[in-house]
Amino acid sequence: MARRSQAIEIFGQSIAPSSQQTFNIPIGQLYTHTDIHIPVQVVNGKTSGPVLMICAAIHGDELNGIEVVRRVLKAPWLKNLRGTLIAVPMVNVLGIIHRSRYLPDRRDLNRCFPGSEKGSLGGRIANLFVQEILSKCQYAIDLHTGAAHRSNMPQIRVHLENQQAADLAQAFGVPLVIDAPIRDGSLRGAGDDLGIPIITYEAGEALRFDEPAIRAGVKGVRNVMMHLKMLPPRKASVPTAPSFIAKSSSWVRAPADGLFRSKLQLGDRVARGEVMGIIDGPLGGSETPVLAPFAGIVIGNTNLPLVNEGEALLHLGRFDDIDDVESVVEEFRQEFDGGL
Numbered sequence: 089m090a091r092r093s094q095a096i097e098i099f100g101q102s103i104a105p106s107s108q109q110t111f112n113i114p115i116g117q118l119y120t121h122t123d124i125h126i127p128v129q130v131v132n133g134k135t136s137g138p139v140l141m142i143c144a145a146i147h148g149d150e151l152n153g154i155e156v157v158r159r160v161l162k163a164p165w166l167k168n169l170r171g172t173l174i175a176v177p178m179v180n181v182l183g184i185i186h187r188s189r190y191l192p193d194r195r196d197l198n199r200c201f202p203g204s205e206k207g208s209l210g211g212r213i214a215n216l217f218v219q220e221i222l223s224k225c226q227y228a229i230d231l232h233t234g235a236a237h238r239s240n241m242p243q244i245r246v247h248l249e250n251q252q253a254a255d256l257a258q259a260f261g262v263p264l265v266i267d268a269p270i271r272d273g274s275l276r277g278a279g280d281d282l283g284i285p286i287i288t289y290e291a292g293e294a295l296r297f298d299e300p301a302i303r304a305g306v307k308g309v310r311n312v313m314m315h316l317k318m319l320p321p322r323k324a325s326v327p328t329a330p331s332f333i334a335k336s337s338s339w340v341r342a343p344a345d346g347l348f349r350s351k352l353q354l355g356d357r358v359a360r361g362e363v364m365g366i367i368d369g370p371l372g373g374s375e376t377p378v379l380a381p382f383a384g385i386v387i388g389n390t391n392l393p394l395v396n397e398g399e400a401l402l403h404l405g406r407f408d409d410i411d412d413v414e415s416v417v418e419e420f421r422q423e424f425d426g427g428l
């Protein structure tokens with residue numbers, strides 16, 4: 089018989105089994121004398137099991153993850169939870185207020201971990217987050233999007249040398265996995281130091297809701313929870329499509345200034361030397377083709393046609409088994425409504 093869950097202790101309070109509670113973790117005041125806090129929802133299951141954190145908006149303009157967290161918290165399947173889910177939909181609340189990726193001092197919170205009590209604004213928030221939330225978890229999923237005007241094909245970024253994290257990445261179940269070594273100051277780095285495997289889900293564009301990216305994110309979180317046995321397996325055994333690991337990836341940059349007309353969508357396959365789009369001036373007559381430097385799959389793109397020479401246009405991933413990747417990406421597109 090499954091063991092009864094223990095109460096979990098977080099931010100000085102204990103949460104009983106089969107209950108959930110909202111916490112407001114204070115991070116100070118705005119200079120308008122308004123209190124400010126990070127909202128956290130802790131869901132404790134009936135029986136004991138792993139502690140998983142899902143968090144979003146470490147970059148304050150990345151909104152898809154906030155909606156993923158909200159939908160997970162509303163999902164009927166969460167009633168069967170074993171273990172504990174810690175949901176943090178808005179980590180960088182100061183950035184969100186300003187609709188900005190960054191903190192008000194223009195620092196990137198995801199370069200401030202693990203932080204310190206007496207450090208910069210970002211360092212103090214990072215330190216509080218690590219002490220009060222991250223250190224209570226065994227696993228974490230960090231939800232991100234592309235930057236402003238740039239979309240990412242739904243993908244997992246993970247340091248594949250960390251076997252537990254690599255297993256979570258496969259379990260998430262999106263077609264593309266990018267091997268991303270740990271960056272100094274990132275949440276993933278803080279997790280690594282504490283022995284907590286963290287994967288990053290990247291999907292869609294900043295300051296937008298992208299329905300397929302959100303739905304794929306909710307499904308991925310659920311898949312990871314099933315993998316960790318925090319949820320019972322699905323009744324009908326639907327085989328999960330494999331994820332493919334990119335050998336490498338690079339951005340194709342604008343060879344000229346002008347307006348970029350892309351011929352490609354996220355997930356499309358290109359051959360080496362193929363015309364990926366055209367850059368032309370406003371009066372026409374100065375067309376410059378943008379050629380694929382290698383065969384690959386489009387894993388990110390710009391949505392802003394105004395480009396200067398050297399700006400990033402399309403992010404291409406290199407894969408060994410490109411035929412298989414192409415067909416799994418096509419199935420994925422169909423599952424999530426044909427458009428990404």
Ligand SMILES: [Zn+2]
Nearest residue numbers: 147150232233
């Ligand atoms: Zn981000």
